Amino acid sequence: MGDKAQAHPGAAGRAVAADHPASIRNVVLVGHSGSGKTTLVEALALTAGAVNRAGRVEDGGSLSDYDEIEHRQQRSVQLSLVPVEWDGIKINLLDTPGYADFVGELRAGLRSADAALFVVSASDGVNGSTRMVWEECAAVGMPRAIVITHLEAARADFEEMTRVCAEAFGADDPDAVLPLYLPLHGPQGHDGHAPVTGLVGLLTQKLFDYSAGERKESEPGEDQLPRLEEARNRLIEGIISESEDETLMDRYLGGEQVDIRTLIEDLERAVARGAFFPVLAAAPAAEGAKQGIGTVELLDLVVRGFPTPLEHEAPAVTTIDGKPRVLKPCDPDGPLVAEVVKTSSDPYVGRISLVRVFSGTLRPDETVHVSGHGLADRGHEDHDVDERVGALTTPFGKQQRPVTHAVAGDLACVAKLGRAETGDTLSARDDPLLMEPWQMPDPLLPLAIQAHSKPDEDKLSQGLARLVAEDPTMRLEQNQDTHQVVLWCLGEAHADVALERLRSRYGVQVDVVPHRVSLRETFANRSAGRGRHVKQSGGHGQYAICEIEVEPLPGGSGIEFVDKVVGGAVPRQFIPSVEKGVRAQAAKGVAAGYPLIDVRVTLLDGKAHSVDSSDAAFQTAGALALREAATDAGIHLLEPVAEVTVLVGDDYVGAVMSDLSGRRGRLLGTEQVGNGRILVRAEVPEIEIGRYAVDLRSLSHGTARFDRRYVRHEPMPPQVADRVRQQEREAS
Template sequence: MGDKANAHPGAAGRATAADRPSSVRNVVLVGPSGSGKTTLAEALALAAGAVNRAGRVEDGATVSDYDEIEHRQGRSVQLSLVPVEWGGIKINLLDTPGYADFVGELRAGLRAADAALFVVSASDGVDGATRAVWEECAAVGMPRAIVFTHLEAARSDFDEMTRLCAETFGGDDPDAVLPLYLPLYGPQGPDGHAPVKGLVGLLSQRIFDYSSGERKEVPAEQDQLPRIETARSRLIEGIIAESEDETLMDRYLDGEEIDYKTLVEDLERAVARGTFHPVLAAAPAAEGSREGIGTIELLELVTGGFPTPSEHEAPAVTTPEGSPRPQITCDPDGPLVAEVVKTASDPYVGRVSLVRVFSGTLRPDETVHVSGHGLTDRGHEDHDVDERIGALSSPFGKQQRTLSQAIAGDIASVAKLMRAETGDTLSAKDDPLLMEPWTMPDPLLPLAIQAHSKADEDKLSQGLSRLVAEDPTMRLEQNQDTRQLVLWCLGEAHRDVALERLRSRYGVQVDVVPYKVSLRETFGERAGGRGRHVKQSGGHGQYAICEIEVEPLPPGSGIEFVDKVVGGSVPRQFIPSVEKGVRAQAARGVAAGYPLVDVRITLLDGKAHSVDSSDAAFQTAGALAMREAAAEAKIHLLEPVTEIVVMVPDHYVGPVMSDLSGRRGRVVGTEQAGPGRTLVRAEVPEIEIGRYAVDLRSISHGTGQFNRSYARHEPMPPQLAGKIREQAEKGS
């Protein structure tokens, strides 16, 4: 792998279709925003010969030339694929966004990959966001290697970063995180910082100098030997500790020299199992060079040490109805099972689906079955249809290179799958299958929108449906209570990208309006009301009088209607009309325009006219009686109370609880949620947590998570209720 003694196989250029699973490596680049993932992907493509020194191939494509929104925002906002070839191995590099708002893209990348390059800036340290991304990888058992970038920065420190990563990511075994290479430094500059000019391979004890613009092997200098020997001994002990040969450690401690081949094989197995995480380094290429420092070593690590698709267990499959099926294997001749890991729109070819093939072989122009779990609460329908596959291609930036097939283990783009969405399964039409879904993060930041103009209103529905089809982390809600159209997002950056895509990609301009919560009204005391609807001047008249009594009920009781009319003062055929009228008024509200709940309405008496009484008249009288009763009674505004569960590192518990109290929240309990983490349970008025997804991230420095669920409605404090009534009166 990365420290093999043989010369590297040389650049192989851009990748084509793979011919067998063993010739594929699917690698996801993960790490916090600003760590240099996209720059590293470009450097690897350059070293592999997929692009020239300008970052382009002959058709003008670039690695990062993918999304105009990314260029405008200056950061990655979506998963992108960079296929390269090295030593006869096709490497599918999956570049993921590092910003927390796009964790859905990260999880899609983890689903499609078999191993991860965890990219850490050597100048920024290990912060909460970095730990959170590492935990995302650990949660799915992803084999990882760590790559330090920004070694050219004056404040970078390779040794200190190695120590921090071992302490943070090694858990109980810090020797599971050790450098495979050490940086080779040049002369110190005026600022006292020594630039990195090469790498020292610890296992082979070979030194690679990149300062000339090419990778050249040079002998070790005498003053370098002690540092090399110390690091090498620790690396060998770390590898042996992970060896399946239990006698190896005893032999090593007895002074036996373990041969290089055995160490490399054990290292490869430990990396593939995810029990050992080698540390490497990467730095920019010298002017005019195509070989950035560490790029060849990384390519060798990927091809020699990372698992093949056949070594990575595929997700479980069932029939679309949920019946279990045998575990699939990465066999090109097996049953077709592929999964859409990303959906995008191209202005020229329409919808493009990025698909990972887990079993079988995907071919153009064949008909497949599309099965989906459905996320109806997010605006995604459940799928169970047949579709014809369009052209297969291998993406490179905005370019699509045609493929004749995509075998098990490979990743390809599929054109014109009009019904398939992210997370859907593609299988044979005569043997439909459904893959176990990956976990989607819950969008918790509401964005209320409305069409900017009549022309936008005509295009809004289609634009929103395409938007949520591309992004399953977004939820579309048509709130029946507030009559608002709400997009639920993961954060402010996610929100901004959604609005920009609606505008630039789908031609829909929307206005953002204040988000409303679903308030309710109820009576605070018993009250009576008389509704009189009498019009008898000219023509057919209207005559209806009813007397009601309204009393409060316990929360959750809804609305009860009771008939206590005696003597036929309200004819039997008009009693349902009174009920219809009072219920209609209750739905419209009696104080501030919010639905009335939890009351009992009793019809006591009334009057009718033999000619002029009608269904409509008694409906109107019932509504008038409700309004009169409300005018005489104390009306409470009820606000929704949300139960939230916040998980944060222990040292943020105090600030989180203080913040919740400032939101009129009630903390109902705390409990440990694993080493160094605490769950805080609280009940908070929903009106106070509209921006909590953003605020919690600030309070916890990106380390906090929360979920929410409706608990109940409770009376709003009189001062706040008064303000809302005043606003309602001004708006009426």
């Protein structure tokens, strides 16, 4: 790795194509917001010849032509694909957002890729969320490498940051996280900082000088060799320890000089199988330079060390009725199986679907089967339909360049799939298949919205449908109890982007209103009520009288109706009418307008008229009787209680438990789950955790996550109930 001295001819002005999986590398860039992922992608595109020094291509497109929301947010909010070519290999660079609210885009990138580049800022280090993604990649054996950026910053220290990465990412084997190159520094400036001007390869012991704007290779001076020796020996030992040749370590320890070519081949194999994680450096190119510092070395690593799609086991595939289907890995001639990993809308083209092809070859203008993804609970309906593929393109900034096909292992954009949503499977029309869905985080921050005006109300439903079709991490709820439209999001930034997309893309202006939880009412004590509905003012009258008794029941009992009428005081045909009226009134509530639950209503007596009694009259009488009983009884407000499970590091367990207690939570226990993490379980009123997704992130510095599950309704404390009633009065 690292023997090339000149940039290769790139793909400026044309689409990068691939005809076989072996000539493709799919690489996802991972790192916290501000770590330099997008800048690195632009530098790699410059070195590969995909853009010129101004960051533009021949047809005027630019990698900086991002979504207008990203310009306003000043950060990436969505997955983007930048294909480049290096050494005859197509490299699909998948740039992911670093902010936790857009983890759905990150997971789409991980699903699409065969290897990952973890981008770490020398200024900021490794945060908790990046560690969690590393562990996810480790769990599935995804090959990884580390790129340290921002080396131009004051007090940036490559060796120290390499040590930090080894501690953060090499818990099982720190010697598997080692640098391949060390940075070269120029003369110190007035601020005392020496800029990075090039790299020195530890294996080849070659200097690569970028100071003149292009990479120049030379031999190190005698004074530089001692600095390299310790790092070089450690790297060689790390490579040999991961070698498949078990005799190599004994030979090395016995004093044998191991051939550099053998070391490089062992290194490449160890990287490809996810056993060794090289650390590289990247720094900005000098003004007017054709190559960014470290970009040639990084592209060489991707081409020679990262696996092809042929080496990546595809997700499980079944037939539509759930029968397992075994496919050859990444076979261009096999049955078509592709997955929509991202959905976006273009004002001119319409819906565009970014797909990863796992089997077969996708071509324009063919009819494919689109299989639903099982996220109906989030507002994404299940479906199995046939659709015609429109144009097939590869993206570059905002440009879309036509391609003739996409083979297994490649990514491409498909136009005009009107029903396909993120997570859907595309397969042959006569052989429909379904891929196992990838894990999506559960959106836990509610955003209650309403149309700003009547024209907005007319467009709201369609706008929301399009919004959730693009983003499977968002859940749309039409709450029948509170009559609110609720978008469940991953955080405040996610919610802001959703509102902006509704406004700018779909022309829908909405107002955010306070989110209401689904409260209930119940009787605090036994009470009686009499319902009298008598109207005789000419013509057919109405006559119904009933007497009931209401008593509270244990939680979860619902509404029980008991008939204890004797002597036919209420004719048998009208008993169900009374029950219907009681249940209808219970659904509306008897005090604060929340549904009544957990009571037994006993019909004791009543009166009827031979002519004027009717089903409707006894329904009304039953409702009146329940309302009268409520006036003489204490009414409890019941609030929903959720079981909350928080996965948090040891450092923040105390703070999390204290915070849950402050939310009226009842701690149920803790459980050690490994990797220095604790699972905290508690029962907490839902009214207290509306913003918990935001608060927990702040409390744990982004390292904790939680789940919630409704368990029951229970009485609300009087002071809280009084506050809720006051808020209801003010709102009305």
